[in-house]
Amino acid sequence: MTRISGNRIIEAPCCKTQYSTPAYGSINLTAHEFWTDGRQVGSLFNGDGGLRRCACGEYFLLHMCDHIQTIPKTPYKPRAPKGWQSTKSNWWSRFWGKPTLGDYLLNYDIRTDEEIQAAEDALPPLTPYVDDADMPDVIEKSAKKREMQIIARRRMWQYLNDPFREAYRQHKQVNPDTFPSYAANEAQKENMLKLAYLLEDGYGPPWLEVAELCREVGDMDAAAKALLRAGKSDERLSEVIQQLIEMNYSGPARFRY
Ligand SMILES: [Zn+2]
Incomplete structure (x- = not known):
């Protein structure tokens, strides 16, 4: 169950403006649809990476903020x-x-x-969410902030895949055993490659995600190599990505746990 237990008052790192943000008592992680690119459709959990826009025009991540206090839910x-x-x-x-x-x-x-x-x-205003469509602006303004680049590029990746999801659902209703054809365009490929480089560059890269990025770019050899390094962080998703690599299929796919 997703339960809001109060409001956290936080201070943005850029200009010290104060905001409130809901303090969650517990979070429901179940979703209606799971996709190999990490998109969860129908989940009460907002997979936005904690990215917020400050009144001063900067972007920040919730966990970068100083926590001022938590005000319990009233009554x-x-x-x-x-x-x-x-x-x-x-x-x-x-x-x-x-x-x-x-x-x-x-x-x-x-x-x-x-x-x-x-x-x-007396509560400060809520932290404003950032729309998926604004990710190019986040990427431009946060050029030197690796973690924000990763979050913005990950969201852009999923966002650019969204139109394909609809085609996929329609295809699966008629032909449940086959996949609709997919080819990422240049903008998608560039974003995916940059995200993969950012992820590989860090300490303990999330190899499963790197494998999925390589697969969607269409580089099945690199995908297979990354998958070997992925370990057992998510066996179900590893299995799905493995099967798609063997099929030489590069589209994002819906799956069940
Ligand atoms: Zn600010």
């Missing part, structure tokens, strides 16, 4: 009924198990409507 206690202040504590109320004045003070949210509204108004 985290039940609201006290109107007129709770005039609660009489007598033999009868105790007999019926009614809350006493002390109970209200300890275990109830005794703020007025105005106080609750003021607390909400």
Whole structure:
């Protein structure tokens, strides 16, 4: 279950502007569709890599922010009924198990409507999400930030594959045993190769993802080599990529766990 347990107040690294962002108590990772390029369709988890746009025009990642405080979700206690202040504590109320004045003070949210509204108004604005279509701008403005380059290029990769997903679904409805033809265009290939280089350049590259990138570019030899190095991080996805390499198929594919 995806449950929001409150608001985190964070400070952007670029200009120290404060934002709020939901603090998740638990996150649902199930999805309606899993794709070999990492796209999850129908998941409540937003696979945006934590990329946000600051009011100053810079981009940042949520984990790069200083955490100022977490404000628990309200009402985290039940609201006290109107007129709770005039609660009489007598033999009868105790007999019926009614809350006493002390109970209200300890275990109830005794703020007025105005106080609750003021607390909400005092929260800094939510961190603005960045649309997939803005990834070229993120790539341009974050040229020297490797981690942001990886996240933006990964999102661009999946975004550029989105039109093909629709063709794939339609094809699979009619011909479930075959795959629709696929060929990445030059812009897609350039982005995928740059992402693969960025990933390979780091410490402990995610070889499974590198294998998938090489496969979608159409370089099955490089894909097979990367897959050998991938280990057992995700056996199901490794198996799917292996089969697609053997078929010499370069399109992103939908699969089940
Ligand atoms: Zn800023």
